[in-house]
Every structure is written in C-alpha cells, then in structure tokens.
Amino acid sequence: MRVLLVNAFHYLRGGVERTYLDESRWLVAAGHEVAHLAIRDPRNLPSPTAACFAPQVDYGEGAPLARQLGQLPRALWSRPAAEAAARIVREFRPEVAHLHAPSRYLTPAILRPFEHARVPVVMTLHDFKPWCTNRILFAHGAPCERCKGGRHWKALATGCVQDSRLKSAVGMVEAYLHDAVGAYRAVRLWIAPSRFVLEKAGEFGVDRARLRLLLHGVDRGPAGAAAAGASPPAATGRFVLFAGRLALEKGVRLLPALAMRLAPVPLVVAGAGPLGAWLARQTASLPNLRLLGHLPDGELAGLRARAAAVVVPSLFYEHFCYAAAEALLEARPVVAARIGAIPELVEHERTGLLAPPGDAHALAEALRRALDDPLAPRWAEAGRRHVLEAGAPSRHLEGLLEVYREAMAMA
Secondary structure, three states, rough: OOEEEEOOOOOOOOOOHHHHHHHHHHHHOOOOEEEEEOOOOOOOOOOHHHHHOOOOOOOOOOOOOOHHHHHHHHHHHHHHHHHHHHHHHHHOOOOEEEEEEOOOHHHHHHHHHHOOOOOOOEEEEEOOOOOOOOOOOOEEOOOOOOOOOOOOOOHHHHHHOOOOOHHHHHHHHHHHHHHOOOOOEEEEEEEOOHHHHEEEEHHHOHHHHHHEEOOOOOOOHHHHHHHOOOOOOOOOOOEEEEOOOOOOOEEEEHHHHHHHHOOOOOEEEEEEOHHHHHHHHHHOOOOEEEEEHHHHHEEEEEHHOOOEEEEOOOOOOOOOOOOHHHHHHHHHOOEEEEOOOOOHOOOEOOOEEEEEEOHHHHHHHHHHHHHOOOOHHHHHHHHHHHHHHHHOOHHHHHHHHHHHHHHOOOO
C-alpha cells in the first residue's frame, strides 16, 4: 500500500510526532511504501518526499509579531502547502492520505488536492482543531467548550489563543473560514485515540459512523531500550518524575506545591516550555524541585525507568497521554489527574492512582501513597500488562490498515 502521512512537523517534537513517526516506521517495516508531507525544517528526519515539503513558517509563541502578521494569509489557508500536496499526489500517487496535525503550518488547504485526485483521507484526532480555535478545549487554566456549535466569536471574547486577543481574532477568522468552505469535508474516517475523544468528537457533530477507535501504539523504541539502565546524574535515589512540556495545561504550576508536600523526596522535572523560567525561579526556595530541562529520548527513558513514581497533573483533556502510557510500560507507579482520556490508562487502584485535576493536596497524598503503599508495585505491573496489550504496535498497525482499507472502499 502507498501511504502518505501528513503532519506539520517531521521531527520528534511531542506526542503527535511520536505517533506519526512510529506509524511511519511500522508501516515501512511491514512492507508498505510511505511518503510524508510536512514543512521544511533543518531538524527534519529523512523522507523520500522531503523535496516536496512546504516552505518553512513559524507561528510559535516566541515568533516576532511582525513576522506572524506577515504570514497571516498562510495561517488561514496555505497555498504553498496545497501546492506541495498537489506535487506529492502527482509524484507519489498515494492510495490513502493520513492526516495527523496539519495545524496552521499546513492548514486544511492540503486536503483540496487529495479531494480533486480522489485520494481517500483519514485523520487522527490529536486535538480538536477542526472545532476549537485553541485546539485543546482549554482556556485560562481550565477546560473550555465556549465555541461549541460554531460560536467561534467566543474565542475572541475569551482571548484563548496564547492569551492574545489579536491571535484569538486571527483564530476566529480562520475557524469561520474553514467552516464556510467545508475545510475537512474530504476526511472519510476520523481516528480517535481514546473513547473520550470518540465521544467528544461525536458531541461536536462528527457522524459517529465515521469515527473509529484506535489507541496509539506504544513501544520503548531502540533508544529507550538501549538506555533503560541509565539516568542523568542529577536523578539518583528515590524520586518522583514529571516529564512533559512545561505549559499551563500540563499542570506545571502545581509542581512547586507538590514538591513542597513531598519534601525531602525530590521532584525531578524533565522538559522545556513557556513556564520553564517561572519554574526555575521556584527552585530557590524548594531544593527538592530539580529541573533537568529537555532530555533526549534515551536519557528520558532511563530516568523514567528509575523513578519511584511518575506524576501526570494535567489540567486539560488529554487525548491519550503518552506520559502515563510510557511510565506504565516501564511498570512505574503513576499518579495522574482524572481528566480526559487519562482514566482509560490509569484506573484508580488498579493500574495507578487518580486525583481531581488541579488539586495539589490530593495529588501529593496520592504520590505519598504510591511511594509507600506495598500495593503500588502490583498496580504498576497491572499497568504494564495493560499497555503491552492495548498499545501493542502490531495491534495498532493491524487496526490502522483496517481503517485505510475501509476508507479506500468508501465511495
């Protein structure tokens, strides 16, 4: 089968790219021909269609405002990305196109060449971008569904896009434009990585007959397996680990309160993001709060394998939660917020412990229990077995190919 995988970025950047790159690797290993469409970037991994990638663009939080305004037309509907998609369709002739997160970097403009060439399209719901201007149904520290029903003006009223009224206004215009042109009409089947996402997409109007439940595949990978016995020198002895993007939605502002309640047990933080500088300032009064910054996959795998417990204090609707899944795969006791898809992986007192989102006291009490309860290893082992079975790469690949074949058979 000739499969075209589409994502804004073609290097490991987060959970979206992990899924996209894992699927690419597994498809190739199974004998399928795989091509990619992303934006050009010096960090990109090799691809047979790299020469066809769309020109680079930057909408990151740190990008200068003048540059972002200059790129505004491409953020709404990217003609260069559509031209790149058309070229790949001509040269690669995909039998199916699989979208992950095109985002503002590619925009749904890339769907038109697939539609014109009658290429079947499936899309994995890594976020709620087709219906939510802010992508993750989150605003100012809490879940948000104000724009439900196409009321995108509420994004401007809320100022939810990077806490900016101007960027929220752009997002509002983008959302109304995409609704008006039927931006996602070419998608034949939607892949939900959790039951939570499947149900939520249905609430937002997706025909449930076009939704397919397919959990992400999870494996340790070559780097993780090679580094399982190693860890950075800063993390020795018994410690709790937080690994993820240092952003508000990940519950990062709760970490100092957790460290204070866990002292003297170290709370080790691996990751980078917009709250990195703020979190670094908190370490002055919290010697057990230890920041390691962004770690390569191998080092992070080794660190995770040695953690006494892993905390996932998310405040937003996690669609799957690799942070929990990868910790469970290492048989680490996991304490997580009861939100989004997390309870589908972390079942309270069966594969881990859950606490109300945003409740630092409850999370800290659960972490104390995970550190000291003689049943914690049993929960961790149950979690490992669950992820090994539900997230087996072979199982995921089988389900993925079934979705592809079904989409190809649809008129």
